[in-house]
Amino acid sequence: TQLLEQSPQFLSIQEGENLTVYCNSSSVFSSLQWYRQEPGEGPVLLVTVVTGGEVKKLKRLTFQFGDARKDSSLHITAAQPGDTGLYLCAGATGYALNFGKGTSLLVTP
Amino acid sequence: NAGVTQTPKFQVLKTGQSMTLQCAQDMNHNSMYWYRQDPGMGLRLIYYSASEGTTDKGEVPNGYNVSRLNKREFSLRLESAAPSQTSVYFCASSGRQGNEKLFFGSGTQLSVL
Numbered sequence A: 001t002q003l004l005e006q007s008p009q010f011l012s013i014q015e016g017e018n019l020t021v022y023c024n025s026s027s028v029f030s031s032l033q034w035y036r037q038e039p040g041e042g043p044v045l046l047v048t049v050v051t052g053g054e055v056k057k058l059k060r061l062t063f064q065f066g067d068a069r070k071d072s073s074l075h076i077t078a079a080q081p082g083d084t085g086l087y088l089c090a091g092a093t094g095y096a097l098n099f100g101k102g103t104s105l106l107v108t109p
Numbered sequence B: 001n002a003g004v005t006q007t008p009k010f011q012v013l014k015t016g017q018s019m020t021l022q023c024a025q026d027m028n029h030n031s032m033y034w035y036r037q038d039p040g041m042g043l044r045l046i047y048y049s050a051s052e053g054t055t056d057k058g059e060v061p062n063g064y065n066v067s068r069l070n071k072r073e074f075s076l077r078l079e080s081a082a083p084s085q086t087s088v089y090f091c092a093s094s095g096r097q098g099n100e101k102l103f104f105g106s107g108t109q110l111s112v113l
Helices: none
Strands: A005-007 A010-014 A019-024 A032-037 A044-049 A055-058 A061-065 A071-076 A085-092 A097-099 A103-108 B004-007 B010-013 B019-025 B031-038 B042-049 B064-068 B074-078 B087-094 B108-112
Touching: A005 A085, A010 A019, A019 A103, A032 A071, A044 A055, A044 A061, A071 A085, A085 B042, A097 B042, B004 B087, B010 B019, B019 B031, B019 B087, B031 B064, B031 B074, B042 B064, B042 B074, B074 B087
Parallel strands: A010 A103, B010 B108
Antiparallel strands: A005 A019, A019 A071, A032 A044, A032 A085, A055 A061, A061 A071, A085 A097, A085 A103, B004 B019, B019 B074, B031 B042, B031 B087, B064 B074, B087 B108
């Protein structure tokens, strides 16, 4: 069962553009994590959001957790080619993390 | 610090063959996990081990078995491989079960012909 829906599935933009990736669910999560995965590698944690309405910034990346703790967004300002990768959101189900299908981002120079 | 180490990196099997994917972590983590990643399907949990000596089924356990050999090692076995098991397999570990940060290995790309 896929509890987390991510959109868009694919995104191709030019360097310098802004973008937002969404992660939505009908379930409430105690916390939500965002990972980035590069080709041939495993996912690497970017951030964990815990409190409803929480906003966290990681350089040009801004993460927000919805007030009801059912959804989250990732906003990238002035995207760079190094931001290229698969972005995954994951929510805790009690015994393990449940992942969304991911958003594949390509940033071209 | 190696983190999570998976072997092999690549494997090709014929239908019906068996194999074991190995995973070891050196972070003294209690919990370990096996996920598979397929195009358009995301990461799906196969089995997990909350602590040494325990294992439990995840979302897609059919066709797999696991062994938590000790605190460091968690192996995944395919007894009779099927083409539907062609996938990229990731092992992960965390300090404790639940919403802890996951540390992933670099994956095993498995093709079953």
